[in-house]
Amino acid sequence: MKNRPLLFIILGLLHIAEPIFKVLYFKANTGFSFSLILNNIFQMNGIRQIFEFWFLFPIGGLALFGVKKWSYPVFVGVQVYSVFTHLNYESFTWPYVSNTPQWPSLAILSCNIGMILYFLLPEIRKPFFDKDMRWWEHRERYTLRIPCSFSSSNNNSLQDAEILNISLSGAFMQVDHKNFKQGDRITVNLSFLDEHISLRAKIVSLHSFEEAKGVGLMFEYETIWEQLHMTKIIKIISKATKKHYKQAMAA
Structure with missing residues (x-):
């Protein structure tokens, strides 16, 4: 509520x-x-x-x-x-x-x-x-650079990229978006600290974030366990973001 x-x-x-x-x-x-x-x-x-x-x-x-x-x-x-x-x-x-x-x-x-x-x-x-x-349904988004890899239906080979912000519902991934269009689906492999997850995602926008071009992703959870795992990762990212912010303010 x-x-x-x-x-x-x-x-x-x-x-x-x-x-x-x-x-x-x-x-x-x-x-x-x-x-x-x-x-x-x-x-x-x-x-x-x-x-x-x-x-x-x-x-x-x-x-x-x-x-x-x-x-x-x-x-x-x-x-x-x-x-x-x-x-x-x-x-x-x-x-x-x-x-x-x-x-x-x-x-x-x-x-x-x-x-x-x-x-x-x-x-x-x-x-x-x-x-x-x-x-009230909008998910809190965390700005943090997170290395990732992805593959698409057009190209099964893994490609490196970087996530610039993320929430439980989706993320912004910095990548050359010339080869993508809205509605395309990809598989994102994300690792943060000791947590690893592979998720299906839908490209919902092609835009820029902090002058970096990329794609807006909406995660498509296939099971409740994927969502629970991602919830755990988001909590870890949240703590890391707050810690990073405190260190930046103290510098």
């Missing part, structure tokens, strides 16, 4: 905790013991009632935390379904067992309806559909 919009975090947490709010409301409104309330809740019949009580709003909360293309329709779908169930609510039936739906759910629902209307604005809903708008 790091650096996500605060509104998403707050509403997401409220969604996930909504079943607990209902239980606490039952407790305050009836005076029954928690054991009796939970016993009654667990005696609900039907998958639909169980889903509406325990899972409907938490699914909306998880969708808010996701902020992906699938998140917006899921979040809106949860609210539409919830509006439908509230409009067709029968007194003293589950999930509220009261004359009218409980105020915590109505309060969250009111916020959600307002938020749906708000996110109908094209500029506001962009983070769900435009990856570049989700600033």
